[in-house]
Amino acid sequence: MFAYIIKRLLTGVVVVVLVSMAVFALLWYGPESPARPICVQETSNRCTDERLANFEESMGYNNPIYVEYGKYAKGIFVGREMALGGNTIQCDAPCFGFSFRSRALVWDELIERLPATISLAIGGATLYLLLGIPIGIAAARRRGTLGDKLLVSSFLVISSIPYYLFALVAWLYCTLVWDLPVLGDSGYTPLLDNPAKWFAGLLLPWLCLGIFNCTAYTRYTRGAMVESLSEDYIRTAKAKGLPARTVVYKHGLRSALVPVVTIFGIDLGILLAGTIFTERIFEIQGIGLWGLRAVGSFDLPVISATAMFGAIVIIVSNIIVDVVYGVLDPRVRVS
Amino acid sequence: MASPEDTARVGRHTDQSGKSPEAPNATVAAQFQDSATEDPHDVEASYASFGELAKQGHTAAVLDPTAEPVIAVEDLKMYFPVRSSGLVRRTIGQVQAVDGISFEVPRGGSLGLVGESGCGKSTTGRLITRLYNPTGGSMTFGGQDIAKLSQRQMKPLRRDIQMIFQDPYTSLNPRHTVGAIVGAPLAVHDIVPKKQILGRVQELLEVVGLNPEHYNRYPNEFSGGQRQRIGIARALTLNPKLLVADEPVSALDVSIQAQVINLLQDIQREFGVAYLFIAHDLAVVRHFCPEVAVMYLGKIVEIGDRESIYSHAHHPYTQALLSAVPDVKQAVIGGRRERIMLEGDVPSPINPPSGCRFRTRCPLAQDICARHEPPLLQIGPRHKAACHFAGEIGRHPVTPVTPRLLGTDDHGNADPGATPSTELTTQAGYSDTWFDLDKKTFGRA
Amino acid sequence: MTDSIIQPRAHQMSEEGAYLAVENLTIEFPTPDGPLTAVNDLSYTVGMGQTLGIVGESGSGKSVSSMAVLGLHDTKRTKITGSIRIGDKEVVGLSESGMRKLRGNAVSMIFQDALAALHPFYRVGGQLAEAYQVHHSNASKRDARRKAIEMLDRVGIPQPDRRVDDFPHQFSGGMRQRAMIAMGLINDPSLLIADEPTTALDVTVQAQILDLLQDLQREFNSAVIIITHDLGVVAEMADDVLVMYAGRAVEYGTTKQILSHPEMPYTWGLLSSIPDVQSDTSARLIPIPGNPPSLLNPPSGCSFHPRCAHVDKVPGSLCSTTLPRLTPASIGTAHVKRCHLADPDAIYQREVLPEIAPDLVEEN
Structure with missing residues (x-):
C-alpha cells in the first residue's frame, strides 16, 4: 500500500511539472508579449515599444525560455530575486512570482485566499453529501413509486438550470429583494475573526452549492443503490432473516458508496481548485475568483500558480479516492 | 503468394456455396425450425413424430483412425509472468498455465479437452487460435508451424481456424446486426465481392437453423440457443478446417444443449470440419469426441480414444473425475455412486508441486511421484497416460512402472546402473509400438 | 375451476409428517405487458429427513416457487395465492416480521453462485456470525464468532480459525460454497433449500459438496429441496422429483419412478x-x-x-x-x-x- 502511494505521488509530481511547463510555455509563446500587461500597468497605459522592450529586458523575457523556466522552478524551491521596473524584490521560497495586478507575492496571496475556498468547498460538499445520499437511498428503496418519480423529475428540472443562474437568482432574492437576515449577509469573514459572521456569510453559498449538486448525488446514490440492492448478496442477507434496515444500510449501502465516493473525491478536488461561479457571485475572495481575475488581466504568475494548484489538488484527491476505495472494497486492496 | 493449399481451399469454398442451398439446409433447418418463426412460442407442432425427431438426433461420434491430423501440437507451453506489486514491477514468477502438452486433432474429427477450472484447457484453445503467443512448442497446421508465425503471417490462416465461445450473451456485439456479425469475416478477409456477402450470410443462417430473413435483427432479439447458433454461423463463414469450441453449450439450458450439439455434429458431417472441443462436462465430451485428452494443472495426464479413457482409464485423476459425475441411472439403485474422493483444491499453477502435479491429491502417491514427473507414456494403440502407477481402477501396480525408463529405482532415486530410456518422446500422435504395462517393455501388442 | 380438488396426492406419506406443504401455489408478477404467471397451481410436500429435487429449465418457475417459501418476493409486486405451510405455520400472508423469524432459522437457503451470493466487502466469519446473531440475540460477538468457526470446521474448511477472517474472494470456489452451506446451517434449520448448489462448480468439487449436503442432512435430519437442471444430481440426491415446465408441475413422484x-x-x-x-x-x-x-x-x-x-x-x-x-x-x-x-x-x-x-x- 505504502509503495503504491509513493508510486502514485511520484507520477503526480511528474504531472505537476508537466503542467507547470505547459502553462509557462503557453504564456511565453502567447499572442502578446508577456511583459505587456505589467508595462501597461506600470506606465499607466502609456506603454510604448521602447518601454516594453525595457520591461522585457529587465524581466528576462529576452533570455531563452528554458533559462527562465529554470529560474522559475528554482524560485519555487529556494526563492529568488525578481526584477520589476527598476526595483528588485526578494521573493522567498516557495516563490511563484509576483502578481502584476495586486503587486503582491503570489504565494502570500494564495495562502491568504485559501481559507475562503476551503471553507466554501468543504461546507458545500458536506451539505450535498448529507442531502444527496439519504435522498438517493430513500428513492432507491421506493423505486418506481410515485414519490420516486416525482423526486427524480423535479431534480432533473433543478439540474437542468445553469448553475450560475441558480446561484445568481438565489443571491438576488435573498440579498436584494427580500434582504433576509443571515442568508442575505453573504461574503467571507475569516473563521477565527468572527465565527458567527463566517457562518452567516457562507450559509447562502453553501446552500446553493449543496442544493444544486445534491441532485447529482441523489442520482448517483439512487443508481448505485438500485444496482447493489439487486445483487445476489442482498438476497442472501434477506434470506438470513436480517431486518430490512440492516439489509439496506449494512449490505446495500456499503457497496453503493464505492462509486459515490469516487465521484465525490474528484468533485471535491475540483471545488477546492476554485469555485469560480460561487465566489464570483457571492464576492468571496477565494482561489477561483483570483484565477478568474488573473485571466482577465493577463496576470501570468497568478495564472500559472492557480493552474498548478488545481493540478496538485486534483492529483492528491485522486490518490485519496484510491486509498479510500481500497479501504471500502477489500478486493482492490493492494498488498 | 497463393500456395497450392490456398487455391485448393478457395476451390472448395465456391464448390460448397454452389451446392449448399439444397443439401444441408433441408436436413439441418427442418430440425430447428423453431428459431425461424416469428415468435418461437407460437410454433405449431411441425415435428411430425417422435420417430422422425429421433432420426435427426445423432449417436456418439465415431473415430476415423486413418484420418491425418489437421493440427499437430507438440510440447506447447504458455507461461504468464507474475509481477511484483512494489515500486518497480519485477517478474517474480510464472503461471505455468500450459506446460508442455502434445496432441493431434484428426482432419474432420474431434478431440475433447476436459479438466477442471484452471487446468489450462481454455488457454490451450486460445493458443491454437493464436489469441496468445505461445512461450514454447510447435503447432503444425497446413505444413506450417503456426506457433512461430507473426500476427501478420497468421492472418491468412485465421480463416482456417475459428473459435466458438462459451457465452452467447457477451460474445456478440449488441450493436451489430446478425448479418454484419456473420458477414464480418468475409469483409475482413476480402473473399467475396460486397454484393455477394448477404447471400452467403443468409445461406449460413439457414445452415445453423435460423431464418435467413432475420439477418437484419440484433442479437438481443434472439434467445441464448439462437445466439449460440449465430456464433457458430460466424465461425463457419470462412469454411474453417478447425473449430475451437470453448464450452459451447455450458451456458445453455439442457434441452437447448442437445440442439446445439446435434447442430455441431451436422456441420461436421456436412463440411468436414475438425473440432477441438473444450468442455468440463465429461458426458457431453464423451458423446461428441471419439478422442479425449484429460488435463490437470497445465499438463495432459491422459489422452486416448473414448473406450480407453471412459472404460479403461489408467490415470487416478481421470478415474476420480469419471467417478464424480452424477449418473442418472443411479436413480434405480438409489443413493450415491461410489467414488474416489479428492481432498482439497487444485494447487496454484505459480508454484506447482514437484514431480507429478497431481501427487498432492493422489491416493496412490509415493516417493517417486515427488521426485520425477511421470512421462506421458503410450500404453495402448491409442492411449497415453502420465502416471508412475498407471493401471485400471483398483488394479494399479504396487511398484512404479516407470523407473527403468527414467533410470531410477522404485523410489525415484537415481540408479547408477540404469540409463534413462530414449523411447520417451513428446510426439503428438501415436506410434505403432507402445509400452506394455505388464512386461514393462516397449513392443507391439 | 381448478383441478386441484380432485388432484391426487403423489405420496401416501405426504400429508402427515410433511414439514413443508405447498398447496395450489400460484405466483403472479404484474408486468407492463400484463400479468406473468411464474408459478401456476403448484403443490408438493417434503418430510423431515427427505430430499425433493425440483427439475426444470430457466423460466420453469423452480426458483421462483422456492423463493416464495422464504417470502423473498417483494410483496408489493407479487401476487401469491395458495398455501405454503412450514411446520404448522401458514407462510402465505404472514407478516414481514413473522417471516423474518423463519428465514435463516427454521428455513434457510443456499444459492448457486457463492461468489455473488456472499457480500464481497465483509469477512466470511462476519457474515456467518451475523446470520447466527440475528436469531440468537443473547449471543455475544465472541459466541457468534466461535459458532462461525465451528460451522466452517463442520463443513470441512481447513484451519477454520484462520480462514474465518478471510474475505470471500480469498476462498476457492468449492470453499465458498462450503461457507455458504455453513451459513445456511448455522441455525440448525429444519428445511434447507439449495438452489443449483453445485452448478458453478467443477465435477470433483460438486461431488464433495453433494457428499457434504448428504452427511449434514443425515446429521440434522432436515428436509431438503434441491433445485437443479442436472438429472444426475437428482438421481443421486433426491428421494422425490418434481419436474416443472412453464410454471406448472408436469410430473411428480419418487426419483426411482420418475x-x-x-x-x-x-x-x-x-x-x-x-x-x-x-x-x-x-x-x-x-x-x-x-x-x-x-x-x-x-x-x-x-x-x-x-x-x-x-x-x-x-x-x-x-x-x-x-x-x-x-x-x-x-x-x-x-x-x-x-x-x-x-x-x-x-x-x-x-x-x-x-x-x-x-x-x-x-x-x-
Missing part, C-alpha cells in the same frame, strides 16, 4: 437431451425442439404441446385445447403426471428408450 418410468414427454426430452458418461455409444442425443415458452403468453392446452413430438398419438386436438390434469401414472402409485397420452410408459419403453439407451432395453 427416472426409470417417466410418463411425460418433457421428462423424456430432458432424459434424451443429455448424454450419459457410461451409456451405449449408439444412444442418440434427441433434443427437445424449440424454446421454452413465454410465460406472458403461454401456449393453450398443455404448455408443452408446441414442442412435443408425441402430440400425434393423442386423438384430436386435445393437447392444444385442454390442459391435462395431474393424474396417477400407469405404473406405481407414488407418481403423477400431466399428459393426455393413454399409455405413456409403453410408448417410452417401445419408442424412446431404444433410441436413448439401447443398453437398457434388454433389461426391461
